[in-house]
Amino acid sequence: MKLSTEILILGGGATGLGAAWDAALRGFKTVLLEKGDLAHGTSGRYHGLLHSGGRYVLRDPQSARECAAENALLRRLMPSCIEDTGGLFVTAPADPADYADQFFAACKTCAVPVIETSPAEALQREPLLNPKITRAFRVEDASCDSFDALHLLARAVRAANGEVMLRHRVTQIIRSGNRIVGVTGENLVTGESFTIYADIVLNCAGAWAGRIAAMAGCEVKVTPGKGLMIAMNSRLVNTVINRCKPPSDGDIIVPVGTVSVIGTTDTAVPNPDKYAIEDWEVELLMAEGEQIIPSFRQHRALRAWAGVRPLYEDTKKEEQKDSRLMSRAHALLDHESRDGVAGMLSMVGGKFTTFRRMAQLLVDTACAKLGAERKCLTKDTLIDSPDAKLHTVSKRLASLESNKWHVASSTAQPPSHQIICECELVTRAQIESHLRESGSPILNDLRRDLRLGMGPCQAGFCAYRAVGIIHETLQLAPPISNSQLLQFLQERWKGERPVMWGHSLRSLEFDLHIYRNLLGVDTLPVEREIEVYPTEQTS
Amino acid sequence: MPAHSLPSLSTQITSDLCIKCNICASACPVAAAADRFPGPKAVGPQAQRFRHPRLPSPDKSLDYCSGCGVCSLVCPHGVQIAEMNAIARAEIFKRDGLPLRNWALGRSELLGKVGSLFWPLSNVPFKIKPLRVVIEKVMGIDARARFPDFSRGTFRAWFKRSAAAKRTMGARKVAYFHGCASNYYEPRIAQAAIEVFERNQIKVALPEQNCCGLPMQSNGDFESARVYARNNIRKLARWVREGYDIVGASTSCTLAIKHEYHAVLGIDDPALELVATNTYDIFEYLAMLDDEGLLNTRFVKRAETVVYHAPCQQRTHGFGRPAADFMRRFGFAVIESKADCCGVAGTYGLKKEKYDIAVAVGQPLFQQIADENPNRVVCDSETCRWWIEAHTGKKAVHPIEVMAEAYRGRRQ
Numbered sequence: 005m006k007l008s009t010e011i012l013i014l015g016g017g018a019t020g021l022g023a024a025w026d027a028a029l030r031g032f033k034t035v036l037l038e039k040g041d042l043a044h045g046t047s048g049r050y051h052g053l054l055h056s057g058g059r060y061v062l063r064d065p066q067s068a069r070e071c072a073a074e075n076a077l078l079r080r081l082m083p084s085c086i087e088d089t090g091g092l093f094v095t096a097p098a099d100p101a102d103y104a105d106q107f108f109a110a111c112k113t114c115a116v117p118v119i120e121t122s123p124a125e126a127l128q129r130e131p132l133l134n135p136k137i138t139r140a141f142r143v144e145d146a147s148c149d150s151f152d153a154l155h156l157l158a159r160a161v162r163a164a165n166g167e168v169m170l171r172h173r174v175t176q177i178i179r180s181g182n183r184i185v186g187v188t189g190e191n192l193v194t195g196e197s198f199t200i201y202a203d204i205v206l207n208c209a210g211a212w213a214g215r216i217a218a219m220a221g222c223e224v225k226v227t228p229g230k231g232l233m234i235a236m237n238s239r240l241v242n243t244v245i246n247r248c249k250p251p252s253d254g255d256i257i258v259p260v261g262t263v264s265v266i267g268t269t270d271t272a273v274p275n276p277d278k279y280a281i282e283d284w285e286v287e288l289l290m291a292e293g294e295q296i297i298p299s300f301r302q303h304r305a306l307r308a309w310a311g312v313r314p315l316y317e318d319t320k321k322e323e324q325k326d327s328r329l330m331s332r333a334h335a336l337l338d339h340e341s342r343d344g345v346a347g348m349l350s351m352v353g354g355k356f357t358t359f360r361r362m363a364q365l366l367v368d369t370a371c372a373k374l375g376a377e378r379k380c381l382t383k384d385t386l387i388d389s390p391d392a393k394l395h396t397v398s399k400r401l402a403s404l405e406s407n408k409w410h411v412a413s414s415t416a417q418p419p420s421h422q423i424i425c426e427c428e429l430v431t432r433a434q435i436e437s438h439l440r441e442s443g444s445p446i447l448n449d450l451r452r453d454l455r456l457g458m459g460p461c462q463a464g465f466c467a468y469r470a471v472g473i474i475h476e477t478l479q480l481a482p483p484i485s486n487s488q489l490l491q492f493l494q495e496r497w498k499g500e501r502p503v504m505w506g507h508s509l510r511s512l513e514f515d516l517h518i519y520r521n522l523l524g525v526d527t528l529p530v531e532r533e534i535e536v537y538p539t540e541q542t543s
Numbered sequence: 544m545p546a547h548s549l550p551s552l553s554t555q556i557t558s559d560l561c562i563k564c565n566i567c568a569s570a571c572p573v574a575a576a577a578d579r580f581p582g583p584k585a586v587g588p589q590a591q592r593f594r595h596p597r598l599p600s601p602d603k604s605l606d607y608c609s610g611c612g613v614c615s616l617v618c619p620h621g622v623q624i625a626e627m628n629a630i631a632r633a634e635i636f637k638r639d640g641l642p643l644r645n646w647a648l649g650r651s652e653l654l655g656k657v658g659s660l661f662w663p664l665s666n667v668p669f670k671i672k673p674l675r676v677v678i679e680k681v682m683g684i685d686a687r688a689r690f691p692d693f694s695r696g697t698f699r700a701w702f703k704r705s706a707a708a709k710r711t712m713g714a715r716k717v718a719y720f721h722g723c724a725s726n727y728y729e730p731r732i733a734q735a736a737i738e739v740f741e742r743n744q745i746k747v748a749l750p751e752q753n754c755c756g757l758p759m760q761s762n763g764d765f766e767s768a769r770v771y772a773r774n775n776i777r778k779l780a781r782w783v784r785e786g787y788d789i790v791g792a793s794t795s796c797t798l799a800i801k802h803e804y805h806a807v808l809g810i811d812d813p814a815l816e817l818v819a820t821n822t823y824d825i826f827e828y829l830a831m832l833d834d835e836g837l838l839n840t841r842f843v844k845r846a847e848t849v850v851y852h853a854p855c856q857q858r859t860h861g862f863g864r865p866a867a868d869f870m871r872r873f874g875f876a877v878i879e880s881k882a883d884c885c886g887v888a889g890t891y892g893l894k895k896e897k898y899d900i901a902v903a904v905g906q907p908l909f910q911q912i913a914d915e916n917p918n919r920v921v922c923d924s925e926t927c928r929w930w931i932e933a934h935t936g937k938k939a940v941h942p943i944e945v946m947a948e949a950y951r952g953r954r955q
Contacts, residue, residue, distance in 0.1 A: 237559050242595060262592040304559040401593035402601035426563060426589055459592070461563045510620070511562040 005191070005198040009035040009167075011370060012187065012202030014174055014216055016040070017047035018150065018356050020208035021157040021168070022363030022382075027206075028166030029385055030367065030378040035200060036161065037189070039173040041449050043154040045276075046210050047356060048452060049311030050150060051233050051267040052260030053244060054078065055357040056091050056143035058118065059251055061110035067333050068114040070358045075144055078360065082387040083394045085152035089259055091145025091244035092126055093118075094137040096295045099249040104139040107248055117144050130241045132297045145244035147260040149395065150356060151452045160387045172198065177205070177219040177348075184220055184339075184347035193444075204370050207350040211276035211312040217350055222343040226352050228276040228312035231268035232285045234293075234503060237304035237460050239397065240264045245296050254292025262397060262428065262459060263306060266293050276312040281502045304507040306460065307499035316353040334362045336369060349373070400429040424473070425466035427459020435470060439477045445484065447471060447492035463496045464515030468523065483531035490530060493519060554627055554806050558588035560620040567614035567624055572884045573607060576903035580607035583614035587624035590631070600634035607897070608632070609888035609904070610761050611855040626806045629760060636763035644682040648890040649759035649767065655727030658693035666692045685898035689933040691728045691925075698730035702749050707737045713746025714837070718782035720791035720800070720822070723754050724925035732925075735947035736792045736825055742950045743832070743839045748787060751778045755796040760807060761889050772804045779822075780814040789822040792943050794923045795856040795889065797824045802859070824857065825943055826923070830865035843952030844874035848917050851942070852880035852908060852931065854924035855888065866923065866942035873949040878915050882908035885922075887930035902934065909934050921945060 011027045013020045016038025024036040038044065057071035079086055095104050111118035119142045126140035127133050158168045171192040178186040178199070186201035207216045210226075217224035239259045247255035253269045266289050273279040286308055293300035316335045334354030340346040351366045364380045371378055386392075407421050420433035430450075438453050447463075447470060450456045456470055457463030467489055475485040500512050519525045567583040568574060574582040586605040594600065605628060614624040636645065647654075658665040668674055675686040698721050702708055717740060725733035740747050756771035779789050779800070791797040800822045804810045823831070832838040851867050870877045885905045886892050892901025912920055912935045920939040922928050928939035 238556065238592060239595075242597065303556065396598055397595050398593050398598055398601040401590055405601050405603045423585075426585070427592070429589075429593070460559075460561060465563055507560055507562075507620075514562050514564060 005196060006200075007035070007198075008186070008201035009033045010203045010374070011035075011206060011367075012037070012200055012204070013206045013208055014187070015045070015208035015210060015212070016042050016154070016158075016168065016170065017045050017208065017210050018154065018157075018359035019210065019351055019354060019362055019366075020206075021154055021161060022359040023206050023208055023351070023366050024161045024166050024168065025157050025164065025387070026360075026363040026367040026380060026382050027370070028161050028164035029381040030371070032376075032378075034161070034164075034166035035202070036166065036168045037172045037174060037187070037200070038168070038170050039192070041170055041444075041446070041452055042158055042168075043151050043452055045212070046311045046313060047150045047154060049233075049309060050231075050356055051256065051258045051265040052147045052150060053256060053258045053357075054086060054146040054148040055355065056145040057114060057116040058091065058093055058107070058111060058141075058143040058145070059246060059256075061114045061116055062106060063251060064333060065110070065114050067355070067358070068110075068116055070361055071355075072114065072116045072144070074358050074361055075146065077383065078148075078357075079146065079394065081360075081382075081385070082153055082156055082392075084388050084392040085149045085156060085395060087147045087149075087260070087395045087397065089145060089147050089242060089244050091143040091246060092121075092130070093141040093143060093246045093248040094123075094126060094133065094296070095139040095248045096134055097136050097138075098295055099247055101138070103249050104141070108141065111141075111143070118142065130243055130245065132240050132299060133245070134296060134298050139248060141248065143246075145246070147244060147258050148356070149261060151455070152395075155453065156387050160385075174216065174219070177216070179220070179345070182345055184345060203347070204373055205348045206366055206370060207348060208366075210314040210352075213314060213350050213352045217337075217339070220339065220345055220348055222339050222345055222348075222350075224337060224350055224352065225317040227272050227315045227317050228274075228279075229315045230271045230273045230279050230310050230312055232281060232289060232308060232310045233265050233267040234286065234289050234308045235263045235265050235306045236293075236300075237263060237306045237507070240297055240300070240303055242397075247296065254289040255296075257293065257296055259397075261455060268311075270313070272315075273312065279310060279312070281308055281310055283502075286502050304460070305503035305505075306508065307462065307496075308502040309499050314352050314354075334358070334365075336362075336365055338369065338373075340373075404429055404431070424469045425454070425456045425459065425463075427461055427466075428455040428457075430454045430456045430466070432473065435473050436477060439474060443478065445474050445478055445480055445488050447474070447488055448495060450474075451492075457492070457496055461511060461515060462500055463492065464511070464518055467492055467496070468519075481531065483529045486525075486528040487530040490525060490528070493525070554623045554630060554809075555591060557621060557623045558591040558627065561588035561618075561622045562620060563589075564619070566617050566619060567622075570613050570617040570883065572611065572613060572882070572886070572904045573609050573900060577607060577900040579900075580604060583608065583624045583628070586631070587614065587627050588622050591627055594631060594634070599638045600631065602631055602635050605631055606635060607900070609884070609886075609891040609897070609901070611884040611888045612859045613855060613883045616855075616858055623806055626803070629803075629807045630809075633760075633763045633765045641762075641764055642683070644684055644894065645762035645764065647682065648684070648893065649762040649764045651723040651758045652754035652771075655693070655697075655723045659697055659727055662693050662695055679895055683895040684893055685895045687898060688893040689929065691724075691929050694728055694730050696730070698726045698733040699749060701730055701734065702737065705737065707741050707747050708749070710741075710746050712744075714744045715832075716746045716748065716785075716787045717790045717828075718748045718750045718779065718787040720750070720752055720755075720779070720789055720793075720796055722791060722793035722796040722925075724793055729925065729941075732792055732941045732944060735941065735944040736790075738947040739825075739829070739943060739950065743837075748782060750782050753778075755793075755799040756808070757795050757799040757803065758890060760799070760803060761891075765808060769808050769810065772799075772808055772810055775800065776804070776810070776812065776815050776818050779818045783817050783821045788828065789818060790825050790828045791822070792825045792923070792941060793925060794824050794854060794860065795926075797822055798856045798859055824860050824862070824923075826865045826869070827860060827862040829869070829946075830862065833865075839950070840872075842873050842949040845949070845952070846874050846876070847919075848876040848878065848915070849919050849921045849945075850878045850880060850912050850915050850917050852882070852885060852920060852922040852927065854922055854927045855884050857923045866921070869949075870921065870942065870945055873945065875945075877921075878911075878917070880908055881911055885927045885930050887926050889926050892930060901930075905930065905934060912937060
């Protein structure tokens with residue numbers, strides 16, 4: 005396959021999709037390549053916090069201002085993936101007492117909306133909170149389902165005539181003299197190779213941006229900063245809880261979807277594709293969780309995972325060993341002025357909350373490079389449909405209840421409102437509709453799209469049902485369906501391993517019995533696995 | 544020494560313990576009888592993940608849960624499913640407003656007071672078919688559902704005149720919780736209980752008390768239920784502090800005090816802990832005395848075959864079925880009910896849209912009773928007895944009546 009475009013974007017995370025949306029809205033012929041699925045990298049592995057800015061008011065006021073502004077804007081542009089949880093900054097007994105006043109003053113300076121509230125009111129709102137908190141502040145934090153957000157963005161890109169190509173891996177960058185003119189690569193599903201020529205290439209590969217830059221012969225040092233998160237089985241809080249202290253490990257709990265996520269840690273790792281989840285990290289998050297919620301350890305931990313932050317290290321300034329001290333702010337690299345290689349810009353660093361702003365800066369610069377003055381439209385273009393409302397956790401239950409899901413079907417056909425994933429209330433109709441759109445046999449894609457298998461049983465009950473529907477709908481050979489099932493189960497179980505105690509262990513044992521002893525999955529005939537780019541391998 | 548304790552985990556958080564095993568779903572008698580009810584797992588721990596404490600409830604099908612509690616009983620992991628459902632159901636009525644029917648069915652105490660005031664006229668309206676049809680149309684109380692008769696005179700009035708009230712000394716001291724049914728409809732049961740206490744030289748006091756609040760709770764009126772609960776806690780705590788044990792023969796009333804005030808109504812109060820840990824169902828209490836060798840066991844043996852149905856609320860207490868064991872010691876052939884639930888579940892089966900479901904749930908029990916054809920059915924719970932009588936034509940009695948007979952040596 006060969007094609008040419010004006011703007012070629014590498015990376016299907018928040019930064020890349022934001023850039024593709026922005027570029028397509030400006031009327032550029034736009035193509036985006038992603039080696040995995042949407043949100044396959046860091047965007048799909050973050051805790052889901054849409055920052056109020058409060059976290060950065062003292063250390064990084066610029067980021068704080070940007071977060072506050074973007075937070076307000078995104079609530080309007082893409083409400084259906086944002087839940088207005090509100091946020092609290094609370095001073096726990098272990099936190100420095102003088103931070104609260106500095107924090108409050110800095111919020112005012114940075115235009116981050118904040119209201120001091122009483123610890124009693126905070127406790128009434130969130131009964132599981134530590135009763136020993138001494139100060140509490142309300143901020144405009146929200147939680148954001150990044151899978152939904154990125155799907156909306158991809159749809160918006162396509163609606164603006166841009167192209168989003170998934171499972172297309174770049175293997176080589178084509179240069180003509182000192183100018184980059186395109187890329188070649190491989191379609192990971194079909195095995196075909198492709199060549200795409202472009203007027204300009206935007207490298208939005210996040211933690212993988214250094215590798216893309218290296219293919220172009222440029223050195224960009226992006227340190228992958230591993231951040232561990234643990235999803236607790238239920239919403240222990242319905243408000244984002246932040247510790248009121250200098251940003252550190254395990255100081256945020258975010259209610260997102262049906263779970264609550266505690267995060268994070270921050271450790272520099274050499275390889276964004278290969279890192280382990282260490283026991284001490286899990287223990288650290290559990291201990292910090294107890295500072296916020298004293299009963300934290302009594303509750304069920306569902307799974308642990310890590311994401312890799314793309315932390316840009318300016319090669320001129322070395323010796324920044326603590327990756328948390330590296331800037332969370334983004335950096336836009338013009339390789340023409342920096343490395344003498346024209347035709348490529350890299351956007352590294354940054355955070356999910358400010359993706360739209362980063363995209364604007366990036367495409368503004370691309371416009372200048374292309375000599376095409378075109379105004380950014382993303383501030384005033386809805387990503388969602390006009391009647392979309394802010395997300396609430398009750399949404400799926402409400403929709404099932406209104407569909408009379410409890411009335412039995414009179415025909416032999418399984419009803420379309422049949423529940424396939426019981427934990428996340430995913431219906432047969434949703435799965436069939438996804439399959440018609442994506443044609444992908446990969447269960448993990450269903451998970452990212454519909455949250456299939458993300459609840460308490462971690463696919464114990466839905467994987468065998470869903471694979472049956474995939475098998476039927478896509479008319480696959482049995483060994484292919486079997487491979488898909490096994491691969492999905494392995495990935496689910498991998499995330500459970502680090503928190504395998506108590507209630508989770510009991511649940512996992514039960515699931516293992518279903519698949520190994522009852523269904524005998526170990527003896528199924530399997531085919532060569534369809535390659536899915538691994539983003540994480542735990543030891 | 545308290546025989547039991549209050550649960551420490553908050554009810555809703557027990558959804559964390561669910562591993563989706565479906566044991567509750569296969570045991571639920573309502574799910575088996577009604578397509579409209581997706582089962583305890585679905586409306587319980589599963590739906591719980593989608594409920595937000597500060598947003599309106601999205602639930603509908605949850606209202607078909609009868610609250611029998613079989614799910615909580617069979618759950619091997621400690622999920623308090625029925626309790627969770629009761630709490631979530633109250634949110635439906637917070638959203639939609641409490642229907643007149645639920646308001647009325649919750650008010651057994653008020654109904655009892657009015658009914659005894661106007662006895663025997665008060666027994667007439669429930670038997671006038673056309674009126675019942677109107678009530679069904681207006682309120683949704685099924686015209687086929689049979690209501691019990693108000694008694695002539697209350698139990699409290701009887702007790703004041705009884706010999707037991709004059710006893711000053713006793714081996715033990717019991718503050719008796721009679722509940723609405725014994726006071727206004729079936730004083731004979733509380734009278735039998737007093738007779739059994741007398742046979743054991745137990746001093747009985749009759750504390751001031753309200754309806755336990757369970758009818759209000761199960762009809763979704765938590766605010767009113769909490770008022771009654773707090774009244775009862777206050778009134779009963781005084782007696783516990785003076786060394787009395789709280790004992791009742793209505794298994795659902797005692798269960799409300801022991802368990803539901805805390806687990807469902809969310810009352811967290813040291814006085815409740817004191818009262819709850821010192822409250823006993825009457826057969827739990829008698830079995831304890833028996834274990835300690837303190838029970839008068841001079842029973843007159845007599846052969847009779849009965850079907851014994853341990854009601855759902857009795858099972859939830861978790862002390863086995865001592866009533867069945869006692870009856871065997873009286874010389875009875877006791878056939879234990881194979882059904883988990885008779886169907887009525889308090890006031891559930893009286894509701895128009897649920898009447899047929901409740902009958903279907905009770906069918907295996909009715910069939911067993913028809914097959915065994917005993918003279919009497921024995922059951923600890925009042926609403927179950929009335930429901931069983933209505934659907935089998937057999938007389939249903941409380942096991943404490945049978946025990947009083949065994950001391951006496953003859954049937955009354």
